[in-house]
Amino acid sequence: MPKIKLNGRVLEVEAGKTILQVASENGIEIPHYCYHPKLSVAGNCRMCLVEVQGMPKLATACSTPIMNSPPARKIDGEFDMVINSKSEEAAAAQKSVMEFLLLNHPTDCPVCDKAGECRLQDYSYGYGRGYRRAVEEKTPKPKKDLGPNIALYTQRCILCSRCVRFCDEIVGSHELAIANRGCHDEIVTYPGKPLENRLSGNVADICPVGALVTKDFLFSARVWNLKKTSSVCSGCSAGCNIQIETMAEKIKRIQPKNNENVNSYWICDDGRFGYNEIQDAKRIKYPRKKDQSGNLSQTDLKTAIAEVVEKVNSLKKIYKPKAIGFLGSAHASNEENFLLNKLARKIVGSSNVGLRAAEITNDEVVFKSGFKIYGDKTPNRFGAKVILGSENAQEIYEKIKNGEIKALFLLGGIPETGFLPHEEEIFSKLELLVVVDYLDSDLTQSADFSLGGKNYFEKQGTFTNVQERVQKFNQAVSSQGSFVSDVEILQELMVAFDKSWKEIAVSEIFNQLAKENEFFRGMTFYKLGQEGMLKQ
Amino acid sequence: MDAFTQNLIFTVLKIAFVLTFTLLGVTMVILAERRFSAFIQDRLGPNRTWFGGLGQSFADGIKLIVKEDVIPNHVDRLVYLLAPVVMMTPALMIGAVIPFGATIPSGELWLPLLGANLENLVLQIANINVGILYFVSVTSIGVYGIVMGGWAQNNKYSLLGALRASAQMISYELPLGLSVVAVVLMAGSLSLGEIVKVQQEGFWFILNFPAFLVFLIAVFAETNRLPFDLAECEQELVAGYHTEYSSMKFGMFLLAEYANLITSSAFIVTLFFGGWDVPFYDETAHGLAGVLLSVIVFAIKISFFVFLFIWVRWSLPRFRYDQLMHLGWKRLLPISLATVVGTAILMVLFKDLYH
Amino acid sequence: MATKTISVDIKTVKNDVYLVEIFKGLLLTLKHFLKIGAKSAYLAPTERRAGKLSTNNRATIQYPEEKWVPYPQYRGLHRLNKDEQDRTKCVACEMCATACPADCIFIEAERSPWADEFPNDPKREKHPKIYEIDVLRCIFCGFCEEACPCEAIELTEIYDFAAYSRENAVYDKEKLERVYDLTKDGKFYQEGRKLDFEF
Ligand code: SF4
Ligand code: SF4
Ligand code: SF4
Ligand code: SF4
Ligand code: FES
16 A cells, blocks of 8 residues: 655555545545545646645646655655645645636625635635736626526636536536637536536536525525534435525525435435425324314314224223234334324234335436436335234225224325315215324314424424434424424323333334334434444 | 790790701702802703792702612612611701790790790700710711612722711711810800800800811811712712612702701801890890891801801812821811810900900 | 923822812813703703703713714624615625634625626635624624625624614625615715614
């Protein structure tokens, strides 16, 4: 292994890695724009120039690999390479690169969406000259609309070509290109073909400056005011890692969070912009009940639950415990399904447990890099299946139809949807329908008791994605609807049926699940960490 | 009507007069203090309430009365409540022995209409023959108010204020007493009525200037006025002994302070400036009119000293504590002793001057 | 700066007796007392009478009738500046809100109605939909003014804007722009203007 000296530090590294990779692995900052770990090396921004002893000129750190040198030519008799990114020469180069990049840059940071997380800003402070020498007018380049989600502030672009490479290499759509020459260079789409691939939001993330912006986030907040919560996307069964950025209890944007096991640096636009619908949905604030004549009235959780328990107990007497059905949800967390399962099998004593989930769609896309949007739009189908021991809801539906099941507990959580197809008709046969769902929908309106709940931005829990990886999602905002979360409601129910049950926190529930369920064995809530866990 | 009833009626009337005079006086003095201090500092002072600010003190009084009366939890309740009373009572009691006008001859009074068979009416509530002792003892009760207030509030600043006040009062009581001794020597009596009479017939005791000076300074210290207000100096002690008093209880401390001011001025006037004596005028010559004049002149003299108090307060900075003690024990005490001895010697030498 | 040492002998007999100095002090205050007291003892606070005693003689200003005119650097109520065409200059960059140590500025941005007039100036594309300053929390440090890249927010000379309710003490965009109208010539108090808001 080559032995190198990088900014005075002696390192032994693998040959073939680039200087920039080695530096970032070892926590040494070398400024760079065009290099992105998941894109090909372009070497066009020249910001990463470093001094390599023995080389006639400065070298770009992003494209210069670490090499062995023959023993006779080792520097000081031991080092294969001696690299310095802070030498006078390198610093001068950084200064002049910055000056070039800013030559036609509008520096309108006050209104720029990127300000606060902009490389140009950061490097201006760190490596720049601090003032402008050019007196010439800047070439104006107006703002452009690139597609339904993305706008381009052309003049802010530093032509690093990250966005172009992204479309070429990750999406494979080749939608962007650089046109014109010299200072008229700009990013363009093909005429009449807007940037509308389903990963387009990512170009705004990888753009090191404020040139590409999402229209969704444009003007809506300054980034330094955002509170960041790491979480998992619930848009499909891929379980992409995300960062939910909020301000004043409102979600302002969602960004991908790097997890090489799942989504790398990317997320799709559905997950990125989908929060608006969930956030703006009509919500249930207080538990509701329906009387004989079909009128809805507001009640409180304690009375509602007491009445539910009373009703279930009387039904249990008339029929058998088997007459109480339970439907878990592929949209609910592992913990919620676990509690429901416990309620059904241990407390009520019914084995009529099913899994309710939206149909798997055929909207499945695989991109060039292998990034996949799944057709299964449920975040937790696998986890729910493992926990409930049931594949779907068919059996339960049948039993309701032929009158075996008289009462049904149901976990909701399907965004934007109340009844699934045919359910309305089937459920009308029931004597008692208890729903735990946050949406104010036709389902919760026709339920005898709808107990409320929180959406997944407002609560904590775990999902098991399609690769069978268990990952945590976290509460990012406080609830716009119910004040109690689904696990709290379920536990209230359990306590009402069985006084010996003690209410515990989500993490405890998961730990208990890990103890009881074969699939989760060996995991703890704490051990899930940032990256999640596979079956041990 | 027998003599007892007569006496009772007149005493009650006199008490009413003195109290009214003192309390009304207090409101005016407070206003005067505020406006004069303003003038001294090139300001205008309160000049909005009623005619150019005359109602200010009444407005403030109403404000103090209707304000929330906060009694902190940690105070020693009984002592806390008692302190303002103990402070206020002596301040008003002193008025009892001060002669505030010439004696009304029996024939002059229209009161025979009531069928009374009158003696001469002395304008003094109680012409006791130990008036001066009464004054000295009653003024020193006032310090109990301060000490109690400071103690009851259970906080160190108040306690420090109270401690300072008591130490200060004890220190200055001595020169005060001794300078009064000089006056007593000259007058040959402890009765205030007698002292005024002697002055009226001879010269005012201001002649004994050193005694006057010592008395004046000691009175400043006794009333806790600047430059001797160490008991309540804001910079060091927040507000000293009344820090945690609010509403009218605080108002009572304030009232007591100004009542003290008036009675002390009255005492200075009585002891050194001939009391109600109108110079070069025989008060009995024009009957009731002459008596009235004497009362007015007495009031004017008091006003002058009240003004002096205010004037000094807004001109001089506060003493440091050690300076205060230094002045009291090392300067005033020897001077007052010397005054007593000197006065006695002079009295022997010029026997005939007064008697 | 060189230090100059002045030695004053305070231990003279004259000083030690106090009385001479006290007397001198008393005379001085008496002089002031007479100067103001003699002239103003009977003056009531109407405007007409206030005029009788020129401000050279007194420090007091008879407030509602007379008003103090602050110095040019005075930091009072804020205003939001407008350009020649009455468009707000503010670009909702939130620099002021970020700089504000009291955290009393709240801004919500949106696309400005005049964005299309400035195709090449992204600055004018953004403007504040909501701009609120809670003057009860403000400490009038002027950092917002300092931070503003567009000279949009400024502190004016206005000092009398006490309000009867907390809501009225929150100045929104309309109010702040109205303040600009009233103060743009810098003669708010000279011309005897008043804030015409609900307080
Ligand atoms: S891209 Fe960066 S430097 Fe350029 S205006 Fe935006 S924040 Fe400022
Ligand atoms: S738009 Fe952004 S990512 Fe694309 S070339 Fe310009 S600076 Fe780079
Ligand atoms: S003056 Fe200071 S405290 Fe007030 S708004 Fe401006 S920055 Fe904030
Ligand atoms: S007032 Fe100035 S600093 Fe504040 S948001 Fe507007 S332009 Fe930015
Ligand atoms: S990062 Fe190396 S040239 Fe851009």
